[in-house]
Amino acid sequence: MKTTTEFNQMYLSDFKRVESSLNGAKDHPVHALRQAGITRFNELGFPTTRHEEWKYTNILPLAKTTFKASFRYDAAGVTPETVTHFSFEGLDCIQLVFVNGHFSAELSHTTDLPEGVTVLSLAEAFNSHPDLIQAHLGKYAVADENPFVALNNAFIQDGAFLHVAKNIVLEKPVHFLYLSSAPDEPVRSHPRNLFILDTGAQVNVIEHYTGIENQTYFTNPVTEVVLAANAEIHLIRLQDESKNAYHVSATQVVQQRDSRFYANSFDFGAKIVRNDPGMRADGEGTHSELNGLYVLNGDQHCDNHTVIDHAMPNATSHEIYKGVLSDNARAVFNGKIFVRQDAQKIDSVQENNNILLSDSAEVDTKPQLEIFADDVKCTHGATIGKLDDEPIFYLQARGIDREKAKTILTHAFAYQVIDFVQIEEMHPYLNKLLSAQLNEAIEVVL
Amino acid sequence: MLEIKNLHASVEGKEILKGVNLKMNAGEIHAIMGPNGSGKSTLAQVLAGHEAYEVTEGEVLYNGMNLLDLDPEERAREGVFLAFQYPVEIPGVSNAYFLRSALNEVRKHHGLEVIDAADFLRLAKDKMKMLDMDKSMLNRSVNEGFSGGEKKRNEIFQMAMLNPKLAVLDETDSGLDIDALKIVANGVNTLRSADNAFLVITHYQRLLNYIVPDFVHVLVDGRIVKSGGKELALQLEEAGYDEVKMEALQAAGIA
Incomplete structure (x- = not known):
């Protein structure tokens, strides 16, 4: 049994409930994506550990939990003070706040956008930018084999929408803060993000997923990024969910000629995490950096399945994922790199390095290089171990x-x-999270 | 200051030091010379407390304390400093952070207040100037990407900052060109005082032209086979270790 549909019912009935409340909106093109999503999810169900891609990650605790879907905005106790708590001191940024997946106008700061820059909630963009939505939404993140992308498709309602027009460089970073608040019962949210950069555009984006301490909830974000020729994005994904939360994400980036993609992904929180970040080059001369850090303790479980797809020649990619695990924590790293037949002159480096601080922590790491071109340079390496004695x-x-x-x-x-x-x-904020996760007795500010 | 008595030490079950005896007083510079594999670096590592080296016999007294009973960090705080032959690269830890942490551990141990960032910087710049080092080094990771010479100079810089009572220099001259050698030697000579002592371990006599020792000891096959004044180093340079070794063996009635 590679998957199980045993736990689908709650999601199916929730879907029907949403659909019946939509009335005229059912004809909206987005709704076709939702319908295809729920159909596919219902076929796939939840993966079990018999599924090759889920071998080390048992998602059943998530599947078995009843989550209340939230279909409209409710502050759910989140205040401006909560937002300040999760903000980066001294960072002048554009900040959009989402509570349980829904945009909060009252908690966000979107003023002073330069010409050519659009930062909106996705729900708003459905009306204001229907052409861009139709051209891109759901075109890159593939739901065929990933039930969690299908699930997100089924419940697309809100999320972040960003569009940067040709040759515009947005100096201020954009901070998307996704807060989950579930004071009474477990909730779930399916944030959907779409970032479109036209030719030569540049932007720094922070996707920040967090919630109220110790609460149980499920965050299922999907992010699609389109980089036109020579565009550049720094995409920082910070996951610091409650220690009882579940977080299953997917990110799909499509890179046109000479575009540059810099990803930094941090996983500090949640009970069970699964991330599927992927990059596909659709033009020559792309540069991609996928870096990640997971620092886990207790019974935390974090699984990163990354895909770098070099479909076009003359490209470079660098990937380094690092992990530090204590107690009974467990991590999985699976890094696929495809170099397609015509993708010559690829320079690709992949590393996964782990430090285990306890004997009961465990890491399963697996690089998967599939190379069909002959003039390429690809290296990969993985280490799992304790600290070296000599530096100590x-x-x-x-x-x-x-x-x-x-x-x-x-x-x-x-x-x-x-x-x-x-x-x-962001460094001091990230440093504090790191210190806390490592249970450091002293303050280390390097 | 230091008294080594009948010191035997092994690494991975193989005996390297086979009964070393050595006495050093404050204000003295001692040189230990010897061929490769004679146990020079083992002696240095044992004094610093490296756990891979097992002391099987003998004792080491340092200012009245039993040095071998102390953890490496306790030895350092008590003023023992080892300038490593192969300084370790520590990616991600800046020299400034590393050295300020070290200095503060030593200061705390002696009941002194921790040094603040500004005072530390002032002190560091002063010492770096003496060693002709660029202050940008402070923000670089410890020894990462340093040339062999830069690493050795960094060891002497650390020594200058920590101001130890007993400094053990393990082949600090290897990998240094003559200009760097002079700078390093000048650093040592500047730090030299009536209150501290230096144990200079070297394969070659060259360094001892610049750091002039009071005593020279020849270590062969885990034992000090000959001791003398600074002229012994020159003698060794000319005659080579084999002759000294033969001489010593004959004296011991073995050959």
């Missing part, structure tokens, strides 16, 4: 005690991924 001794030999030396070295190992983030104002 070096620090000790300078007066730093062994435990502190280990703390510093572990922190530095992970911090490298934080250092990749070009928005420096």
